Amino acid sequence: MKTTVYINNKINKFNKIIFVPGDKSLSIRFILMASQAIGKSIAYNILMSEDVISALNAIKKLGINYKIYKNYCVIYGKGLDGFSCRNNTIINAGNSGTLSRLLAGLLINIKNTIIMKGDQSLEKRDMGRIITPMKMFGQNIVSKKNKMPLIIKGTSFPRPISYVEKNGSAQVKSCILFAAMKTFGTTKLKCIRSRDHTEKLFKNLNLPIKISKSRKFEYISFKGKKNYKGFNYIIPGDISSSSFFIVLTLLSKKSQILIKNINVSKSRTGIIDILKAMNAKVNLQNKRIYKGENIADIFVKSSNKLKSINCPIKMNSRSIDEFLLIFLVSSVAKGISKFREIGELRNKETDRLKFANNFLNKIGIKTKVTKNSLKIYGNPNLKLNKTYEIKNFDKDHRACMVSFIAALTLGGKWIIQDTDSINTSFPNFIKILKTLGAKIN
Ligand code: S3P
Numbered sequence: 001m002k003t004t005v006y007i008n009n010k011i012n013k014f015n016k017i018i019f020v021p022g023d024k025s026l027s028i029r030f031i032l033m034a035s036q037a038i039g040k041s042i043a044y045n046i047l048m049s050e051d052v053i054s055a056l057n058a059i060k061k062l063g064i065n066y067k068i069y070k071n072y073c074v075i076y077g078k079g080l081d082g083f084s085c086r087n088n089t090i091i092n093a094g095n096s097g098t099l100s101r102l103l104a105g106l107l108i109n110i111k112n113t114i115i116m117k118g119d120q121s122l123e124k125r126d127m128g129r130i131i132t133p134m135k136m137f138g139q140n141i142v143s144k145k146n147k148m149p150l151i152i153k154g155t156s157f158p159r160p161i162s163y164v165e166k167n168g169s170a171q172v173k174s175c176i177l178f179a180a181m182k183t184f185g186t187t188k189l190k191c192i193r194s195r196d197h198t199e200k201l202f203k204n205l206n207l208p209i210k211i212s213k214s215r216k217f218e219y220i221s222f223k224g225k226k227n228y229k230g231f232n233y234i235i236p237g238d239i240s241s242s243s244f245f246i247v248l249t250l251l252s253k254k255s256q257i258l259i260k261n262i263n264v265s266k267s268r269t270g271i272i273d274i275l276k277a278m279n280a281k282v283n284l285q286n287k288r289i290y291k292g293e294n295i296a297d298i299f300v301k302s303s304n305k306l307k308s309i310n311c312p313i314k315m316n317s318r319s320i321d322e323f324l325l326i327f328l329v330s331s332v333a334k335g336i337s338k339f340r341e342i343g344e345l346r347n348k349e350t351d352r353l354k355f356a357n358n359f360l361n362k363i364g365i366k367t368k369v370t371k372n373s374l375k376i377y378g379n380p381n382l383k384l385n386k387t388y389e390i391k392n393f394d395k396d397h398r399a400c401m402v403s404f405i406a407a408l409t410l411g412g413k414w415i416i417q418d419t420d421s422i423n424t425s426f427p428n429f430i431k432i433l434k435t436l437g438a439k440i441n
Pocket of ligand 1 (some may be wrong): 025097174320321
């Protein structure tokens, strides 16, 4: 398959309605939660990307059957003690941090040894953040230098824990909640606020979860060992995938777009609040609630008077996957944009802070970067006319897709390598760009 793409033209004006695929966080959570339910669960509009397929392959290796139909996916769960596998079963989580970390929680009571691997990028990422709490539950989890592969053997008597989560990571929070599901007694968590899809699913399934929130923290208590029946879920579109089109529209001339049926949970809409504060014309229409999740259509118009932002730290977790796009907007906004305490970006599929800094410098934008902050000196008159090659980004899907948006809005000639990485989260990304008129070879 051809993985190098050439873009030599900006996109012309467009005015379209689009749909993006199902939310990745919810798709993976659906699969894992359905694997623990008793009986049949059905998801409509599930994302069919590599990360989600890795999740389906993983539950299959653990003895759970599923079927994929044209519009829906069925999973035949076997309850909280339903996983079964041979000793030394190898599970490959591919590129997915979410799958590897959440699944580790479900393996709290697995009887035989599991060896969990990942691709080159995932094997570089920190697993210490889940190893510590999993050991407290009683899991036997071994790794070298807190990296994958993880060798996991469960315990027959997981004990509830009290834990303070300091990374603002929904993956760690969810890993702990998944382990707590299989534990007698009450697990207590204090965490920096982060996306809350797992908690909403728990509430929806009537699982005994209690949550209170302060400005910075969430306090969760959850009593385990309650079985639940199979359930149905219509997965809304992914705001992280939508964001590429939000920014494409903002930075294009005389264009507008309506992105239908998107999960706009408050824990995910940092990008919208940040862009609005930068003078972007973005708003939510047709707001509704489905199973506790906020859904809306996102309407965006070209915006040519963008101004810089001093980004409040409380936005960081709410826009964690969208920073590359926010940095791109900052590069053409008037003034100096400042982002603090964003060191978590160094822990993603690639070191996104390093990638962003190199990328912005490559297109002639002045920056100042530290271990966990970035200053961007915006240039509203930025016009590119050189050739830019994007490569060596650890196949990070979001690094790859943000390069398409820069290429289609800033000018110049672009060569983008490793575009197969897009299949991780958004297989029809290029197809949708082409329906808007993008010329991509
Ligand atoms: C995710 C949580 C975030 C996010 C990732 C998906 C999730 O990671 O970056 O893409 O589905 O829980 P962290 O938990 O590491 O912040």
